[in-house]
Structures are given as structure tokens and as C-alpha cells.
Amino acid sequence: MENNITNILVAGVGGQGVILASDLMADTFLEAGYDSKKSEVHGMAQRGGSVSSHVRFGKKVDSPIIKMGEVDYLFMTEKLETLRWLSYCNPDTVFLIDPLEIYPPAVNLGTMEYPDDVEATLKDNYKNVHFIKATEIAAGLGNARAGNVVLLGTLSKLLDIDEDVWMKCILARLPQKLHDLNKKAFTEGRKAI
Amino acid sequence: MKKILSGNEAIARGAWEAGVLFASSYPGTPSSEILENVATYKEIKAEWATNEKDALMAAAGAALTGARAMASMKHVGVNVAADPFMTLAYTGVNGGLVLVTADDPELHSSQNEQDNRHYAKFAKVPMLEPSDSQEAKDFVKKAFEISEQFDTPVMLRTVTRISHSKTPVELEERKVPDRPVELKKEEAKYVMLPVYGRQRHKAIEERFLKLKEFAETFEENRLEMNDTSVGIITGGISYQYAKEVFPNASFLKLGMTWPLPGKMIGEFISKVDKVYVIEELDPFWEDNIKAMGYKIDAGKDKVPICGELSPTILAETFEPAYKVPGAVYSNPIPPRPPNMCPGCPHRAVFHVLKKNKLFVHGDIGCYTLGALPPLKSLDSCICMGASIGVTEGATQVLGEEALGKMVCVIGDSTFLHSGITPLLNMAFNKSNATVIILDNWITAMTGAQEHPGTGYTVRGEEAFCVDYAELAKVLGVKPENIRRVDPYNIEELDKVVKEEVNKNETSVIITKDAPCVLLRRAIASFNKPLVVDQDACTGCRQCVEIGCPAISWDVSKAGEYTTAEGKTKKRKGTAVIDATLCTGCGLCYQVCKFGTIKGESDEVPFGLKLNRYRPTDAAAAKS
Numbered sequence: 001m002e003n004n005i006t007n008i009l010v011a012g013v014g015g016q017g018v019i020l021a022s023d024l025m026a027d028t029f030l031e032a033g034y035d036s037k038k039s040e041v042h043g044m045a046q047r048g049g050s051v052s053s054h055v056r057f058g059k060k061v062d063s064p065i066i067k068m069g070e071v072d073y074l075f076m077t078e079k080l081e082t083l084r085w086l087s088y089c090n091p092d093t094v095f096l097i098d099p100l101e102i103y104p105p106a107v108n109l110g111t112m113e114y115p116d117d118v119e120a121t122l123k124d125n126y127k128n129v130h131f132i133k134a135t136e137i138a139a140g141l142g143n144a145r146a147g148n149v150v151l152l153g154t155l156s157k158l159l160d161i162d163e164d165v166w167m168k169c170i171l172a173r174l175p176q177k178l179h180d181l182n183k184k185a186f187t188e189g190r191k192a193i
Numbered sequence: 194m195k196k197i198l199s200g201n202e203a204i205a206r207g208a209w210e211a212g213v214l215f216a217s218s219y220p221g222t223p224s225s226e227i228l229e230n231v232a233t234y235k236e237i238k239a240e241w242a243t244n245e246k247d248a249l250m251a252a253a254g255a256a257l258t259g260a261r262a263m264a265s266m267k268h269v270g271v272n273v274a275a276d277p278f279m280t281l282a283y284t285g286v287n288g289g290l291v292l293v294t295a296d297d298p299e300l301h302s303s304q305n306e307q308d309n310r311h312y313a314k315f316a317k318v319p320m321l322e323p324s325d326s327q328e329a330k331d332f333v334k335k336a337f338e339i340s341e342q343f344d345t346p347v348m349l350r351t352v353t354r355i356s357h358s359k360t361p362v363e364l365e366e367r368k369v370p371d372r373p374v375e376l377k378k379e380e381a382k383y384v385m386l387p388v389y390g391r392q393r394h395k396a397i398e399e400r401f402l403k404l405k406e407f408a409e410t411f412e413e414n415r416l417e418m419n420d421t422s423v424g425i426i427t428g429g430i431s432y433q434y435a436k437e438v439f440p441n442a443s444f445l446k447l448g449m450t451w452p453l454p455g456k457m458i459g460e461f462i463s464k465v466d467k468v469y470v471i472e473e474l475d476p477f478w479e480d481n482i483k484a485m486g487y488k489i490d491a492g493k494d495k496v497p498i499c500g501e502l503s504p505t506i507l508a509e510t511f512e513p514a515y516k517v518p519g520a521v522y523s524n525p526i527p528p529r530p531p532n533m534c535p536g537c538p539h540r541a542v543f544h545v546l547k548k549n550k551l552f553v554h555g556d557i558g559c560y561t562l563g564a565l566p567p568l569k570s571l572d573s574c575i576c577m578g579a580s581i582g583v584t585e586g587a588t589q590v591l592g593e594e595a596l597g598k599m600v601c602v603i604g605d606s607t608f609l610h611s612g613i614t615p616l617l618n619m620a621f622n623k624s625n626a627t628v629i630i631l632d633n634w635i636t637a638m639t640g641a642q643e644h645p646g647t648g649y650t651v652r653g654e655e656a657f658c659v660d661y662a663e664l665a666k667v668l669g670v671k672p673e674n675i676r677r678v679d680p681y682n683i684e685e686l687d688k689v690v691k692e693e694v695n696k697n698e699t700s701v702i703i704t705k706d707a708p709c710v711l712l713r714r715a716i717a718s719f720n721k722p723l724v725v726d727q728d729a730c731t732g733c734r735q736c737v738e739i740g741c742p743a744i745s746w747d748v749s750k751a752g753e754y755t756t757a758e759g760k761t762k763k764r765k766g767t768a769v770i771d772a773t774l775c776t777g778c779g780l781c782y783q784v785c786k787f788g789t790i791k792g793e794s795d796e797v798p799f800g801l802k803l804n805r806y807r808p809t810d811a812a813a814a815k816s
Contacts, residue, residue: 013529026359030197037325038197039358041301048742049531062436064325064358067504068517083526087518103745104529109567109737110746110766112527125521 005058006159007066009088012077013102014048017148020173021075022053024152027169029057032161039064050081075155077134077148078102079118086125095122096154096193098134098147130154132192138185146178146185153189163190198362200355203326204293205230206362207333208263211289212369213237215255217248219610220639221267222302223356224295228265229642232651236367241643241651244577244610245270249292250277253346256290257383259374261337265293268309269576273611275312278346282316283393284383285344285400288372289337293349295356298473298501302638304557304576306500308474313348313451314481317401320348320450321413322429326360328413332448335413341370343400343407350450352473354430354501405452413448416461424465426458426478426489431502435471438507453478455485462487469511473502533562535743536719536776536801538680538707539631542602543568544739544784545686551600551694554587556580556612558604559638559709560631567740571602578603578611581628585615588624595625597695602629606636606644609659613668619699620669627693627700630661631680634708634715634807641712648807660809665701677813680704681800683783705813706800710776717802720777721793725768729757729789732764736781736790743774744781776801 010022022038029036040053054066071088076097089095099119106112122129132154135147149170156166170186171179198206204227208216216239218228232239242248245266255262266274271294278292294312297303313320321336323329329351336347381389408414420441427435428447435444445461447453462468467490470479479492495510496502508515533540543563546553547570555561555571556579564571573583580601588595603612608630619626636642643649648658665675674696678689693700708715722743725736727750737746748766755761770781770790779799782790791797805811 014531023359026197030195030361035361036197037358037360039354041353041357048529048534050529061360063433063504064354064360065434065503067437067508080526081529083522086521090518104527105532105566105740105742106527108742108745109740110734110748112525114527115524117524121522 005056005061006073007071008055008073008075008155009052009066009071009085010055010075011050011052011081011085013081014051016051016077017145018051018077019053021077021148021152022055024170024173025055025155027173028161028166029055031169032165034058035061037061037064050084052085073155073158075151077151080104080115082118082122083115089126091126092128093126094128094158095126095130096151097129097131098151099131100135100147130193132189134189134192137188137192141181141184141188143181146181149182149185150189150192153186154193156186157190157193194364195361196364197359198326198330199226199357199359200323200326200329200351201226201295201357202230203329203362204265204333204349204351205234206364207330209234209237210330210365210367211334211337212261212367213263213337214260214369214374215252215262216240216265217242217251218265219243219245219248219270220636220642221270221295222639223297223351223353224265224267224270224293225639225642226356227293227295228651231263239651243645245273246277249274249281252290252292253277253281253286256286256288258376259288259372261289261370263291263293263333265295267303268294268296268307269303269305270294271309271312273577278312279316280385281346282318282397283385283390285396286340286346287377288370288374289340290346291333291336291340291349292346293351296350296352298352301353304574306474308477309348309350310450310477311475317397318345318348319343319404319452320350321448322350322450323355323448324429324432324446325355326358326362328448329355330362332413339407343404345397345400345404350429352430352501401452405455408449408452408454409456411449411454414454414457415446415448416457417444417446418464419443421465423467423469424461425469425471426461426482427471428478429473431471431473434502434504434507437504438511447478450477453481458482458485458487467491471496471502471507474498530565531562532565532740532742533559534710535741535774536710536778538633538704538710539563540568540739540741541683541686541780542629542631542680542704543570544780545683545690546570546600546602548687549690549694552598554580554584554599554601556601556603556607557638558607558631560602560604563602567738577607578615581612581615581619581626584626584628585619585622585624588626589622593625593697596697600627600629600690600694602631604637605630605632605634605646605661606642608661609645613664616665616670616701617668624699625697627690627696627702629690629702630704632661632704632707633712635712637709637711641709658807658809661701661703665703670699670701674698674700676700676702677705678702679800680707681778681780683780706803706805706810708803710801714806715804717804719801720779720798722772722775722777723770723779723782723790723792723797724772725770726789726791727767727769728754729787730764730767731762731787731789732766732768733786734768735784735786736768739780739784741781743771743776745769745771
């Protein structure tokens with residue numbers, strides 16, 4: 001039997017909920033009956049550094065890390081961070097990018113500029129590039145921090161897994177008081193593509 | 194039931210299922226979550242130890258009574274624990290004793306990437322290496338069985354990609370072995386006087402031969418015969434990477450890293466045309482297999498020694514057709530290194546040390562980030578406690594030349610871990626050094642773990658809380674040379690640092706009222722965010738140079754502007770404060786010479802509003 005593995009790379013900036021988003025994915029894929037593995041590096045993540053997490057699912061998954069060039073979905077919670085992960089992508093990679101800009105130290109210091117050619121670069125080189133204003137949508141719902149779940153909603157629309165399975169796994173990991181917000185965030189994310 | 198667990202969560206679960214009664218650890222990436230998760234099982238007495246040596250000694254003590262006990266630590270922590278470890282190999286155990294070493298190839302969050310497989314060979318003890326979370330859990334249980342069967346400590350080695358990857362795990366129930374927990378005298382086994390030690394050395398050599406035999410039949414060393422044109426000897430995370438790149442090859446998967454199953458290796462090599470040894474870091478298996486007289490076709494001549502492996506690296510090495518996609522973006526990408534948080538109590542300290550052009554010996558913790566631009570004021574960082582140790586030696590050769598020129602910085606947790614004895618050494622040997630203890634009330638870098646200066650245990654029970662000033666005094670530092678300083682007050686900080694670094698005696702400066710900004714229980718509230726008056730900002734960049742993530746440089750208002758006095762001046766840009774990130778700590782307000790950074794009211798507070806729950810802080814606030 002063919003072992004089709006789906007590779008998702010989740011990345012952004014420390015504090016944006018990158019790790020949580022990848023945890024929710026892995027939970028959902030396991031719940032949906034797949035083998036699922038994820039890998040990230042924490043350690044220094046909390047302090048505003050670049051953060052990334054690899055998530056893979058399929059009938060049987062070996063490596064928890066994705067091979068460069070083999071990402072199917074690049075899930076980005078910050079715009080310029082996308083540029084760091086292009087070697088993991090291929091012409092068919094689906095990009096889901098929150099166009100949010102968080103300035104890295106060199107930009108804050110004025111020694112480098114925040115790149116203004118991210119959109120153009122991606123549109124010139126890849127055919128499935130989607131900018132989803134996840135943080136803006138979440139802010140509209142009352143809490144900008146739910147941007148990661150908005151983007152998760154968008155991803156869920158593209159994968160063949162029942163919406164209820166996603167919702168079950170998302171709510172299982174979040175405290176009750178955040179359930180309403182995240183249900184809405186997820187639903188809005190599904191509408192965003 | 195199946196659950197998706199990290200390797201660390203799985204190890205904790207494995208310890209619980211194995212009937213472990215005691216676990217100890219000192220936090221260190223990527224090992225910290227092991228003990229944090231163990232502490233969630235009420236049947237296990239879990240503790241944060243002062244350092245890894247204390248953790249291992251405690252676990253050994255528990256094991257000698259007959260209980261199953263585990264000590265977990267990062268790879269460099271094993272160096273600290275190596276002293277008891279090497280002799281525990283001699284004494285053996287009673288109840289099972291497992292030492293978990295979480296290695297960090299690629300130095301994601303470490304000062305080196307040493308390969309701790311060498312420790313197993315060095316100490317002549319068995320080592321198991323899981324390749325996913327299921328094995329991490331299962332191998333903990335097997336490690337305890339081996340430990341008791343062969344009367345030896347057993348090492349379980351993970352790497353970051355095992356500890357911090359999540360994979361499905363089948364959960365099972367807890368079984369506590371039927372073994373009495375008691376005090377039983379057996380001095381010839383546990384008193385390592387030379388006369389007994391010589392006997393025990395013979396015993397471990399005999400044990401080692403038995404372990405070698407055991408390795409031949411151990412079910413986690415397994416042959417996976419497939420296409421025999423290539424046979425791969427591997428284990429741990431490298432096994433998963435190799436399976437990804439060689440789905441059809443034959444494998445000898447080593448679950449036991451040491452000792453190696455020589456006969457099994459020979460049998461495997463005889464069945465395949467070409468032999469590849471695929472392992473991360475050092476040629477550990479390769480060298481030992483070659484020493485058995487076998488020839489291999491690919492090893493460290495092709496697979497890199499430095500850094501972690503990945504499916505990408507193996508594909509680049511072994512698949513001629515595979516190519517990493519070429520770069521589609523050629524402009525420089527601004528890097529995003531970790532940074533001290535907005536409001537971090539360490540920031541002003543480095544600002545002041547830089548201003549005073551001091552040579553700074555640093556240590557392990559968040560404050561190591563003081564080495565990065567724009568603060569760039571750390572000149573060495575070696576290992577836990579080294580800041581104080583190396584400063585002592587430097588002062589001895591520099592003598593009075595060192596006055597006013599050098600200082601060392603160390604965090605609270607690191608000081609308690611390894612700073613006490615070098616400070617005693619300083620005072621004893623009359624060093625004229627100045628030690629700054631950056632007390633942020635928690636082990637911050639690894640994600641907020643308790644220690645003897647936080648006031649709480651791992652389970653959140655109230656505990657004894659060390660008083661650093663009193664401790665420095667009993668270590669021999671003169672009371673007049675022990676200073677508490679508010680690290681949010683630049684003027685005070687500058688004055689105290691200048692005074693102490695110029696004294697020809699050992700000095701200790703302790704930061705007060707400065708908990709980690711992420712420590713929620715300590716921060717009552719942040720202050721209102723500060724703002725830069727965009728009309729008046731001269732663009733001098735002084736506030737930008739403190740490296741606060743909340744402050745950015747904006748060139749959109751560059752050019753001519755009119756001052757409050759009506760003069761026309763030129764500026765290159767303005768500083769802007771992000772209100773969502775600013776904690777209102779008051780640091781930028783103090784460095785602004787032109788009074789253009791303002792708070793909500795005229796009086797801008799220095800530091801944050803605190804909950805002073807530690808006795809020392811409450812007393813300091815009253816005095």
C-alpha cells in the first residue's frame with residue numbers, strides 16, 4: 001500500500017503559539033487514525049526568537065523531521081519568517097501566511113530593513129500562496145492571540161479530516177474560558193480561503 | 194490507550210509505569226520536562242536538586258534502599274554528576290537506578306555538543322537509546338529491569354529530537370516491583386575503600402562480559418532484513434532518518450548502544466553487500482565495530498560529525514539525485530535570535546557593565562544573551578559556575594591591575610548549582626573580584642523551574658528560601674562588600690558597580706526586586722507603556738541601543754524637525770515604543786538624555802509592581 005505522508009512546517013516567532021498550533025495538528029491527526037509525529041526545538045523559543053515545528057502524518061511516519069524540499073503546507077504566523085523556510089518548499093507547496101510583521105532586533109536597531117519583497121518573491125516562485133490575515137481576524141474576535149487557531153481553521157479546510165475531529169482536539173487542549181473564542185477563530189479561518 | 198507524547202513525557206510515563214519511587218533532576222534543555230512530568234504522578238517522590246551531582250547522588254541513595262530511582266539531566270549535567278557516576282558503576286545498585294542523559298546535538302540550547310555515549314563505555318555500564326516516544330517509555334522500563342538484573346546503573350540517552358518530538362505511545366499501568374525498601378548493611382559492596390574497590394573492579398569486569406552476552410539476545414537489538422545490497426547499522430533518532438532515506442535497505446537497529454552485540458553485528462555484516470554505519474556526532478559505533486575487525490563502506494568519512502543529522506543530510510550524502518531546492522531569495526534576511534524580554538531585569542546590568550567598559554566573565558542562563566548585540570558585553574561563558582571560578586584565577590595573576598576592570602555575572606539558580614564553592618574559594622584566597630548575582634527568583638532559561646532560592650518545591654509546596662547576602666557572608670565575604678542593588682535603577686547600579694569593582698577585596702552584588710518578567714506569581718502588574726514624543730525625539734539612538742524588543746527605529750520621520758524651543762534641527766530617525774510589548778520598566782526613560790520618553794504621569798517608576806512572597810524580598814522592601 002502506498003504510504004502517502006503529508007508534511008506541514010509550522011513557523012513564526014516565539015510567543016505566537018507556533019508550538020501549540022503544531023500540538024493541535026498532531027493531536028488531530030492521531031485522533032483521525034493516522035500515525036503522526038512532530039518535532040520542534042524549544043529552549044530559547046520563549047524569548048522572541050524564530051520558532052519552527054515539523055508535523056507529519058500518514059499511514060506510517062519514520063522521521064519526525066521533514067526533508068528539505070518536501071513540505072506540503074507551510075504554515076506561517078509571521079511574514080518574513082517565511083523566507084527562512086523556502087529550502088523546505090517546492091513549487092507545489094501550499095503557503096498559508098499571516099502577513100503580520102514582527103520586527104527582529106536588527107530591524108529595531110535600524111541596521112537592516114524589514115524585507116518589502118516577500119509577497120512578490122513568493123508569487124513569482126510558487127503557485128499556491130495564500131495570505132490569511134489571521135491575527136487581524138482574531139483581533140476582530142476579541143483576542144489577537146487566537147491568530148494561530150484562525151490559521152489552523154484555514155489549514156483544516158485543505159485537509160481531508162472532519163471538522164468535528166479538529167474541534168474536539170482543539171477544545172481538549174484549551175481551557176474552558178477560551179473555547180468560544182477559539183471555536184469562532186477556527187470557523188473564521190475556514191472561511192478565509 | 195494511545196496518546197501522543199514527547200520523548201520527555203514518555204520517559205516520565207515510563208518511570209511511573211516502572212514503579213519508580215524517587216526521581217531527581219536539575220533543569221537543562223532538552224531534559225527539563227522529564228522531571229516536570231514525573232512530578233505530576235503523585236506516587237513518585239520528585240524533586241529539583243541543586244545540581245546534577247546532587248540529583249544522581251540522591252537517586253543512588255534511594256536505589257540503595259531498594260527503591261527504583263531515576264536521575265535526569267542534560268548531557269553537560271552528566272559531567273557534573275560524573276564523580277558519583279563513575280563509582281556507582283563499581284558499587285552497583287539494589288533497586289534499579291537509571292540515569293537519563295538528554296544530549297543536544299546541534300547545540301540548540303547548550304554550550305557544547307558532547308556525545309554522552311562515551312560515558313557508557315567509560316563507566317562500563319549499559320546504555321539504551323530510544324528512537325521515538327514509544328521506545329522512550331518502553332526503554333525506561335527495560336532499563337530498570339537490566340539495572341536490577343545486572344546490579345548496575347543504566348544510562349538512557351535521548352537527543353533533542355527524541356526529547357522534544359511527539360509520537361504516539363500506548364499507555365500501560367503502573368507496576369511496582371516486589372522488593373523491600375530498607376536499610377541493609379553491605380559494606381564490601383558500598384564502601385569504596387581501596388580494599389573493597391579492587392574487588393568491585395573485578396566484579397564490574399565480569400558484569401561487563403555478561404552484559405555483552407545479554408546484548409546478543411536483547412530484543413531491542415534487532416535485524417530488519419530487506420534488500421541486502423545495503424545494510425545499515427544505526428539506532429536512536431538516526432534510525433528514523435535512515436529509514437526515511439533507505440526505505441528498502443536492511444537494518445541492524447541497536448536499541449542498546451553499549452555494550453555492542455559483536456556476534457549479531459558480524460552476522461549482519463555477513464548477510465549484506467555493503468555496510469553503512471549511520472550515527473549522529475562521534476564515530477562511536479563505527480570505531481568499536483572497526484575494532485572488532487570489520488570493514489565498513491560508509492561512516493564518518495561521509496556522514497558529518499558536527500551538528501545533528503537529518504533526512505536532508507542523509508539524502509544529500511547517499512542519494513545522488515537528491516538536491517536541496519536552490520535559493521529563491523537572495524537578499525539578506527534579518528536574523529531573529531532569542532533576546533532578553535521587554536522589561537527583563539538583566540538588561541540594565543549589561544548596559545551599565547558596557548558603559549563602564551568592564552571585562553565580564555559570564556555564566557549559563559538567559560543573561561548569556563548579554564553577549565549579543567547591541568549589549569555585547571559578555572567576554573566568556575564556559576559552564577555552570579565558571580564565571581566565578583575563572584574570575585578568581587584571573588584576579589590572582591592580574592592582582593591590583595584587575596581593579597576597576599573586571600566583573601562576573603551569574604544567575605540565582607546557577608549560583609546555587611555551582612557558584613557557592615568558587616565564591617568560597619575567592620574569599621578564602623583573598624581575590625579582589627566582584628561577583629554580581631542576578632537574582633530573578635527562578636531558573637528562567639529552561640522555563641521557570643524551582644530551586645532553593647525560589648521559595649517553592651517542584652510540587653508548589655512552600656520551602657526554605659536561601660538568603661544570598663547571608664550566604665555570601667558565611668562564605669567569607671565581608672558584610673560591607675555585600676550590596677543589594679535595584680537593577681532597574683541605572684544610577685544606583687552604576688554607583689555600586691564602580692565602588693565594588695575598585696575594592697581590593699571580594700565583593701558580591703545581589704540584584705533585588707527583580708524577578709523574571711515571565712514569572713507570573715511575582716509580577717503584580719506591569720506599568721503603563723511609555724511613549725517617545727515623536728516631535729521632540731532627537732534620534733540619538735541611546736534607547737535603541739539597550740536592545741529592548743519594544744523599542745524600534747523608525748526612519749519615516751528622518752530629516753528636519755523643530756525643537757520645543759523653535760530651533761530647526763536634523764535627525765536620522767526616531768525611536769518608537771510598541772505599547773503592546775512595553776512593560777513600563779523605566780529603563781529607556783532613564784537613558785533618554787532629552788526627556789522625550791514619557792509615562793502616563795510625570796513620575797515614571799523604575800521596575801515593576803511585585804508580589805514579594807519570599808521572606809528576603811519582604812524584609813528588604815520594609816527596611
